Amino acid sequence: MAIASLVLGIVGVVLCFVPIPGGGIIGLICAIVGVILGVIARKKAKAAGQPSGMATAGMILSIISLVITAIAVIAAVACVGMIGSAIGAATGAL
Secondary structure: HHHHHHHHHHHHHHHOOOOOHHHHHHHHHHHHHHHHHHHHHHHHHHHHOOOHHHHHHHHHHHHHHHHHHHHHHHHHHHHHHHHHHHHHHHOOOO
């Protein structure tokens, strides 16, 4: 599970920067699953007394991907709102 978390974290970080259609959604899903798998893998590794570095790295990469995607979505919503209010002001709709 730690390897899957790390791979999904890497995929999520890469896809949040690649401008392909649906890339952000796929990256977001990968990041959420990566966080869940990372948490589970860390708990299992700590219970077995094994190192949990790979699970921690996957979890951190997934969290970074979630944060970057959230910032991108907030910025996109803000841009659409600004454009909408500019169009409304230009046409006198407001």
